[in-house]
Amino acid sequence: MMQIKTDFRSDTVTVPTAGMLEAMMTARVGDDVYGEDETVAELEVKLARIFNMEAGLFCPSGTMTNQIAIKCFTQPMDEVICDQTAHVYRYEGGGIAYHSMASVRLLYGPRGILTPELIAPEINEDNIHYPNSALVVLENTVNKGGGACYTLDQIAPVHELCKRSGLKLHLDGARIFNALTATGDMAHNYGQYFDGISVCLSKGLGAPVGSVLLGSKETIHKARKIRKAFGGGMRQAGFLAAAGIYALDHHVERLAEDHRHAVLLADALKAADFVEDVMQVETNIVIFKLAKGYTSAAVVSSLSDNGILCGTTGPDTIRFVTHLNISEDMIAYAIQTLKELKPLRNI
Structure with a gap:
């Protein structure tokens, strides 16, 4: 059989399709730091509506959207609760400690899936000896869990626990559309459960660059300033945002x-x-x-x-x-x- 070069390393290795390239080349652009890029604004609004969130912020990577969210939802001496396989812990360069000066409480969920029963015992009481439990991060799908995914029925009780306990809840949605495809859940039902959602466009959806952080208007206002401090403010970013819009319209099904x-x-x-x-x-x-x-x-x-x-x-x-x-x-x-x-x- 003749050899066929095949790249299974990651879904990040994709290159834009002809239709995506055409959309990129014809995008309306402006200076996004000044808030003048129409296509970036369109992408942010589009994804916010899809997930029933108030606002969005386009960033170069999912690592940036995750780290911005963590900084929005924590203070120094706080603690982030996540699975030990979580991308935010293992593959983001120690960003939680570097950017947010927060500690991490690692849990051991089956294939990286967390439940209220796993989380509840790890929420610290108000005690000067302990960091303040502030944020729970879920990952959907779970990369090191072999693409395992949460259903909304699994997410809802985690949300209820966080709400009762005064914790924020963030979703690293690196492959969220893969999860939605597998579970049949509807994206617009997600917004009620999360304070922040990171949606990656450059994996299964096939865009060359970019992720969008979704949240309340207040959260995204704060996130925009943090993005600037992180060096993530982009100028004519509409060429990249156009690829994301095309991906949402053509590459989900x-x-x-x-x-x-x-x-x-x-x-x-x-x-x-x-x-x-x-x-x-x-x-x-x-x-x-x-x-x-x-x-x-x-x-x-x-x-x-x-x-x-x-x-x-x-x-x-x-x-x-x-x-x-x-x-x-x-x-x-x-x-x-x-x-x-x-x-x-x-x-």
Whole structure:
């Protein structure tokens, strides 16, 4: 079978489609720091309406939207409660400590999913010895949980606990539209539960750059100043915002195709003799554990030799991520390669 270069490293590796490029090149732009970029404003309003929130703020990355939200919702000596797999904790450069001077209380939810039963015992009482429990962060979908996702029925009781306890609730919605596609929940029902929502446009939706922080008008007013201090104020950012608008209009429904591709890959991996276990697939992420004697480095190298790129999540675990640049032919090639692959094994 002829080699087909296939990139499963992340859904961030996508490139704009022809239609998206056309939308970008014809965007109406202005200086967004002055509040004069029509297309940025359109994107912010559009997403706020989709999620039933009051306002939005366009930023270069999901890391920035998350870190701005955390700074909006905490003070120094506060504590952020999240799962130990959370992106805000593991993959944002220590930003919680650096930007917000807050500590972190790590929980161990099944596949990164938190429940009121896990959170409630970890909320500190008012005591001079303890940091002030101020914020809970959920991640949807959970990256290191293999794309596991919350339903609104799971989110609602977490919201109620936070409300009773005086805590803010933020959603790292890096792949929120993947979650909505999988659960069938409606985006406009999210706004009632969260003080902040970060929506990433450059993963499954396929935009080249950008995330939007959603919240109340008061929160976004504060967030805009923090974004400026973070160096995130952009000028003619409408060229990028136009890609986000196009993605929302054209790339949401097709996420189901990515999920279907992920299931096909998982089925092929389950049959491979170098794989011990495959995490349950809910969305577009496939994480699998290697059989004894195989290492991630060796298997990733063997796949790379066959034109298939992927990433590791541990010494014996590997991640595939499907996205809009993965075709049916690529999936067929990957499945055939997995059937024939003979990676080196340590004896």
